[in-house]
Amino acid sequence: MNKRHLTSIVALGAAASLVLTGCAGGDSGDSGDAGAPASDEMGTISMGFLPAWTDGLSTAYLLADQLEKLGYEIEMEDVVDAGPLYTALSQGDIDMYPSAWSEVTHASYMEEYGDKIEDLGTYYEGAALTMAVPDYLDDINSIADLKGNADMFDGKIIGIEPGAGLTKAVQESAMPEYGLDGEYELLTSSTGGMLATLDTAVAAEDPIVVTLWRPFWANSAYPMKDLEDPNGAMGATEGLHFLGKLGFAEEFPEAADFIGDVTLTDEQYGALESLVTSDEYKDKSAEAVDAWIAEFGDQVDWLITE
Numbered sequence: 001m002n003k004r005h006l007t008s009i010v011a012l013g014a015a016a017s018l019v020l021t022g023c024a025g026g027d028s029g030d031s032g033d034a035g036a037p038a039s040d041e042m043g044t045i046s047m048g049f050l051p052a053w054t055d056g057l058s059t060a061y062l063l064a065d066q067l068e069k070l071g072y073e074i075e076m077e078d079v080v081d082a083g084p085l086y087t088a089l090s091q092g093d094i095d096m097y098p099s100a101w102s103e104v105t106h107a108s109y110m111e112e113y114g115d116k117i118e119d120l121g122t123y124y125e126g127a128a129l130t131m132a133v134p135d136y137l138d139d140i141n142s143i144a145d146l147k148g149n150a151d152m153f154d155g156k157i158i159g160i161e162p163g164a165g166l167t168k169a170v171q172e173s174a175m176p177e178y179g180l181d182g183e184y185e186l187l188t189s190s191t192g193g194m195l196a197t198l199d200t201a202v203a204a205e206d207p208i209v210v211t212l213w214r215p216f217w218a219n220s221a222y223p224m225k226d227l228e229d230p231n232g233a234m235g236a237t238e239g240l241h242f243l244g245k246l247g248f249a250e251e252f253p254e255a256a257d258f259i260g261d262v263t264l265t266d267e268q269y270g271a272l273e274s275l276v277t278s279d280e281y282k283d284k285s286a287e288a289v290d291a292w293i294a295e296f297g298d299q300v301d302w303l304i305t306e
Contacts, residue, residue: 042071045252048079048094052161052191055215055240056099058273059123061285062292063098063242063262067255069304081163082106089245090116095252096244096259103238105129105165118248121260122239124215124269129166129234130226131157131174132212132219134202142228143178146209150183158197158210162188166211169234177233186211198222215266217273261302268296 045067049056064074077094079085086106088094090113102110102119110117133140140146146153157180159167167188175181194210195218201208202222212218212226242259249256264272272292275281281288297305 174233
């Protein structure tokens with residue numbers, strides 16, 4: 001079992017207890033390319049991200065590196081949940097959100113705040129919300145298979161943050177659609193808490209059902225299989241977007257042009273997320289990005305390598 005991410009992600013979950021705590025220059029004073037000079041002329045861009053949601057954590061530090069190389073100064077803002085993040089973005093309290101599930105998972109936030117937010121581009125296609133079990137559970141292959149088997153799982157589905165779009169999809173759609181409401185309780189806490197529970201269960205080869213998503217490093221770090229969703233209760237696949245405050249492109253035109261060109265494949269994304277969340281690069285996200293650039297620099301045509 002590959003456990004190298006677990007220490008880091010639990011720490012990230014603890015960090016997410018902050019609502020909007022500015023961390024100028026990133027973690028431990030380390031963001032992007034430390035040698036790149038900040039430019040008053042180019043301006044300062046603040047990025048709001050959810051540290052326990054490692055898709056945004058990874059892309060935040062990748063963009064910090066790249067935008068600093070363009071001459072911008074970057075400020076990182078830890079946000080506790082999606083709701084406060086969208087609120088801050090719509091009010092201009094932060095400049096951008098570097099990994100938004102805005103098409104499906106966060107659609108309700110976009111309905112509320114979308115007219116005050118700019119879509120800066122889609123960097124990844126095919127993101128999905130899932131419910132998953134370890135692959136050693138041979139007889140559980142569909143969400144429908146959970147019905148009547150609550151005793152196997154102690155009547156619990158292990159979830160993440162209460163305000164997550166994934167939590168809403170499970171609570172309001174999947175559980176009623178498959179008749180699980182009377183048998184199961186969805187336990188919410190944090191991404192780190194879910195992963196700690198998953199790690200313990202898998203080590204003992206105990207039954208467990210968790211809420212997950214793709215792309216996410218835990219899908220390869222643990223022997224997990226997505227449960228089939230024949231009724232489509234978890235929602236369609238979607239693209240992941242970079243969002244900016246209203247007027248972002250006008251205020252930061254060079255940044256907006258660059259951001260609009262950024263795309264990541266499954267392999268590139270998985271490698272980035274794996275490095276940024278690894279124990280090897282704990283509190284060294286900029287070094288993780290440097291390692292990723294060294295590996296993929298000759299494969300990504302939009303990447304600034306120097």
